[in-house]
Amino acid sequence: MTTIKLRSVHHRFGEHEVLRGIDLTLTERRIGVVGANGSGKSTFARLLNGLVVPSEGEVRIDGLDTAREARAVRAKVGFVFQNPDNQIVMPMVEEDVAFGLKGLGLSRGERDRLVERVLDHYGLARLRSHASHTLSGGEKQLLALAGVLVSEPQCVVFDEPTTLLDLRNARKVKEIIRTLDQMTIVVTHDLALLDAFDRVLVIDEGKVIADDQPGPALAAYVERMI
Numbered sequence: 001m002t003t004i005k006l007r008s009v010h011h012r013f014g015e016h017e018v019l020r021g022i023d024l025t026l027t028e029r030r031i032g033v034v035g036a037n038g039s040g041k042s043t044f045a046r047l048l049n050g051l052v053v054p055s056e057g058e059v060r061i062d063g064l065d066t067a068r069e070a071r072a073v074r075a076k077v078g079f080v081f082q083n084p085d086n087q088i089v090m091p092m093v094e095e096d097v098a099f100g101l102k103g104l105g106l107s108r109g110e111r112d113r114l115v116e117r118v119l120d121h122y123g124l125a126r127l128r129s130h131a132s133h134t135l136s137g138g139e140k141q142l143l144a145l146a147g148v149l150v151s152e153p154q155c156v157v158f159d160e161p162t163t164l165l166d167l168r169n170a171r172k173v174k175e176i177i178r179t180l181d182q183m184t185i186v187v188t189h190d191l192a193l194l195d196a197f198d199r200v201l202v203i204d205e206g207k208v209i210a211d212d213q214p215g216p217a218l219a220a221y222v223e224r225m226i
């Protein structure tokens with residue numbers, strides 16, 4: 001089990017204080033994060049694997065400080081961006097998946113086996129030799145996911161994973177999220193996705209204003225939005 005702790009976290013971009021005092025301990029397997037546009041959700045999500053370091057306070061993943069132990073933190077917590085183009089770095093599909101294993105000290109054989117498994121699992125095997133930039137939006141999102149999941153992180157953070165997808169691909173990605181073994185934290189505007197989650201955080205103007213099971217948390221969110 002992974003434990004994520006945020007202590008007195010504030011984050012500022014210049015003068016703008018985007019997160020304003022967040023204290024949380026996260027251990028549940030499925031955690032949703034909702035809130036209005038610009039409320040600080042993406043910034044919050046990025047704190048969890050050290051993509052953003054808090055201006056004040058600290059974020060620890062199983063005791064590791066994201067500000068000082070970023071490499072170890074990223075091995076534990078994978079991050080899937082809303083736009084897969086932010087994440088796909090290698091020209092060919094299988095190279096891009098293999099890139100997710102870089103720096104882990106695996107032999108070539110182990111690396112090939114893990115890449116093979118994840119390509120098969122996400123239906124990308126037939127595209128293995130394709131140029132990454134020629135994939136459709138849905139295929140790119142699956143590739144971005146495969147590139148993160150290939151290294152089997154203990155926790156995966158998704159920032160609006162279905163926003164750019166059509167219905168079929170959104171459904172596919174949601175099914176993957178529902179069936180992942182790992183701890184999963186999902187920022188989304190798709191409230192139905194969160195029905196079976198264990199915990200939902202509502203962020204408003206940089207603060208957590210509700211933190212509960214999906215029913216009451218989403219009711220608080222809807223009330224705040226109208």
Ligand SMILES: Nc1ncnc2c1ncn2[C@@H]1O[C@H](COP(=O)(O)OP(=O)(O)OP(=O)(O)O)[C@@H](O)[C@H]1O
Pocket residue numbers: 013018035036037038039040041042043044
């Ligand atoms: N790198 C940055 N530099 C300056 N300001 C930023 C930066 N990233 C985010 N912000 C600002 O911080 C605020 C919160 O942004 P954030 O992306 O965390 O919100 P969000 O809740 O994810 O929004 P959305 O639902 O629209 O994606 C916004 O006002 C945004 O303009």
